[in-house]
Amino acid sequence: MNRDGALQSAWQQEIKKFDTPPAIADVYDVAIIGAGITGITCAEKLQASNQNCIVLEAVNIGHGTTGGTTAHLNTFFDSSYDKVIRDFGKDNARLLAQAAKEAIATIKANVQKYQIDCDFEEKEAYLFATDEKQAKELDDLFEGSLEAGIDISWSDAHTFPIPFVKQARIGGQAQFHPVKYIRALAEAFVKMGGTIFEDVRVQDIEEAEDEVLVLNTTKGVIRCRHAVYATHTPPGVNLLHFRLIPWRSYVVAVRLKEGNYPDALGYDLQDPYHYYRTHTINGEQLLIAGGKDHKTGHEEDTEQFFRELEDHVQLHYDIDSVAYSWSSQYYEPVDGLPYIGHLPGGFKEVYVAAGYNGNGMIFGTLAGTILTSLIHTGDHNYKELFDPSRVKPVAGFSKFVEQGADFISSFIKDKFSTEKIRSLVELNNDQAKVVKYDGEAYAMYKDNGGQLHAVSSTCTHVHCNVVWNNAEKTWDCPCHGSRFNINGKVLNAPAVKDLSRVHLAEPDETV
Ligand SMILES: Cc1cc2nc3c(=O)[nH]c(=O)nc-3n(C[C@H](O)[C@H](O)[C@H](O)COP(=O)(O)OP(=O)(O)OC[C@H]3O[C@@H](n4cnc5c(N)ncnc54)[C@H](O)[C@@H]3O)c2cc1C
Numbered sequence: 097m098n099r100d101g102a103l104q105s106a107w108q109q110e111i112k113k114f115d116t117p118p119a120i121a122d123v124y125d126v127a128i129i130g131a132g133i134t135g136i137t138c139a140e141k142l143q144a145s146n147q148n149c150i151v152l153e154a155v156n157i158g159h160g161t162t163g164g165t166t167a168h169l170n171t172f173f174d175s176s177y178d179k180v181i182r183d184f185g186k187d188n189a190r191l192l193a194q195a196a197k198e199a200i201a202t203i204k205a206n207v208q209k210y211q212i213d214c215d216f217e218e219k220e221a222y223l224f225a226t227d228e229k230q231a232k233e234l235d236d237l238f239e240g241s242l243e244a245g246i247d248i249s250w251s252d253a254h255t256f257p258i259p260f261v262k263q264a265r266i267g268g269q270a271q272f273h274p275v276k277y278i279r280a281l282a283e284a285f286v287k288m289g290g291t292i293f294e295d296v297r298v299q300d301i302e303e304a305e306d307e308v309l310v311l312n313t314t315k316g317v318i319r320c321r322h323a324v325y326a327t328h329t330p331p332g333v334n335l336l337h338f339r340l341i342p343w344r345s346y347v348v349a350v351r352l353k354e355g356n357y358p359d360a361l362g363y364d365l366q367d368p369y370h371y372y373r374t375h376t377i378n379g380e381q382l383l384i385a386g387g388k389d390h391k392t393g394h395e396e397d398t399e400q401f402f403r404e405l406e407d408h409v410q411l412h413y414d415i416d417s418v419a420y421s422w423s424s425q426y427y428e429p430v431d432g433l434p435y436i437g438h439l440p441g442g443f444k445e446v447y448v449a450a451g452y453n454g455n456g457m458i459f460g461t462l463a464g465t466i467l468t469s470l471i472h473t474g475d476h477n478y479k480e481l482f483d484p485s486r487v488k489p490v491a492g493f494s495k496f497v498e499q500g501a502d503f504i505s506s507f508i509k510d511k512f513s514t515e516k517i518r519s520l521v522e523l524n525n526d527q528a529k530v531v532k533y534d535g536e537a538y539a540m541y542k543d544n545g546g547q548l549h550a551v552s553s554t555c556t557h558v559h560c561n562v563v564w565n566n567a568e569k570t571w572d573c574p575c576h577g578s579r580f581n582i583n584g585k586v587l588n589a590p591a592v593k594d595l596s597r598v599h600l601a602e603p604d605e606t607v
Pocket residue numbers: 129130131132133134135152153154155156157158159160161162163164165166167168169170296297298299326327328331344345346347386423424425426449452453454455456457458459460587588589592
């Protein structure tokens with residue numbers, strides 16, 4: 097498995113495994129934890145600025161959301177500029193717009209500098225209001241975007257066969273193949289002397305003498321002067337866990353009967369919204385559509401969201417067949433802007449970049465620039481705007497805390513008879529259930545071959561109960577988004593420990 101779910105994304109086949117490093121340096125200047133767009137962009141930028149860096153990745157590059165994204169490159173965000181103006185002021189909205197344009201320019205410059213073959217293309221975006229309520233929202237978004245300095249205008253073009261009552265066009269957008277891009281950037285990083293170490297999970301960070309940080313990993317200790325968590329949420333319990341809510345989003349890549357693939361990026365304003373674009377994979381054009389977002393671990397029959405998404409696309413396009421369908425995870429920040437900078441409550445030289453909503457191609461790229469500058473000079477133009485320690489009391493914060501604080505404690509017996517399990521739960525093949533027995537809860541899955549997989553249903557992060565995700569065949573934690581495979585192996589942070597596996601004793605064994 098080289099992505100954090102059972103379903104294949106359109107990008108996944110381009111993931112490459114890097115060789116295990118022959119030797120580990122005594123002390124690195126920077127250790128970057130996580131090899132998605134954030135980690136790899138930071139690594140390339142820092143190594144190019146004469147820092148000796150190591151990337152530590154739990155599985156392989158692109159294993160996380162970067163392998164399951166849709167890779168629109170936008171100058172507008174899930175937090176629209178009118179809301180950013182209201183909550184952060186006009187100057188900050190302008191700063192945000194400038195940052196977005198810089199991020200797309202950085203990606204374009206990297207593509208040119210390293211001659212990256214990643215299907216980078218500049219595009220226009222179209223936002224369609226499909227009813228009067230959305231038209232009012234689009235009016236506000238339009239005004240806010242104009243004030244922030246975004247190239248936006250009204251349009252009657254029918255680039256998408258989606259009826260609208262009002263439509264805005266935004267210039268200066270782009271798209272690319274996210275895994276081809278990070279793979280080439282990772283190769284450039286290695287060529288400059290950087291080290292990529294895969295299949296190693298960072299468990300925590302301690303401070304040693306002489307301002308050296310000690311990273312405890314599943315493969316021993318790594319020493320460094322600075323560390324960057326590019327893992328969404330850091331391991332352990334941190335203030336950020338209460339400021340980030342994990343969401344799942346669904347994607348289908350389909351072949352169209354009539355070949356009317358749009359040559360632009362498209363978005364409706366429904367809640368949650370749908371997003372569209374075209375990409376050619378292995379010489380074949382595909383319409384990539386996403387949406388149907390819900391909070392992680394809040395839905396069990398996740399397969400229904402693929403059916404609903406497909407039905408929705410079919411309303412506007414004549415689908416020939418589905419080439420790929422997959423889901424992936426993003427994190428919503430409590431006040432709408434990402435957290436890029438010093439990790440709150442962490443050691444002085446530990447940094448984090450997280451909370452991107454559905455805009456991580458842009459914010460992950462910006463993180464590279466911002467964190468490189470913070471590590472060299474302690475400062476950057478956007479330091480305050482994205483400061484992870486900012487205190488911004490906004491409506492909904494108490495709800496976030498409530499959701500994040502849904503801790504229960506639990507422990508597990510290490511033996512459990514299969515006979516007892518069978519008497520407790522009748523599972524068909526490819527079915528899962530959480531069963532309660534003797535005051536404890538067990539997460540059970542019967543695979544297609546009829547084999548039972550049983551693990552503790554208590555997340556190893558802060559002890560919330562995991563919920564089944566039937567599309568990706570994973571156990572997902574509703575509290576902070578940790579995810580595990582059917583045998584309890586960690587797929588998504590912040591958990592660093594696997595779920596306890598329950599030994600299924602034969603019926604005649606004593607329990
Ligand atoms: C369906 C979907 C569509 C999206 N579409 C867009 C889009 O069109 N445009 C856009 O800008 N954004 C989009 N986003 C958001 C964007 O994809 C993400 O924000 C971005 O990919 C995050 O990148 P990252 O590098 O920060 O994290 P990831 O790509 O998730 O990488 C984190 C890495 O850290 C590793 N890791 C975790 N814990 C540890 C540990 N303890 N030790 C070592 N390694 C660890 C993981 O294995 C993983 O490889 C989308 C998100 C979703 C879910």
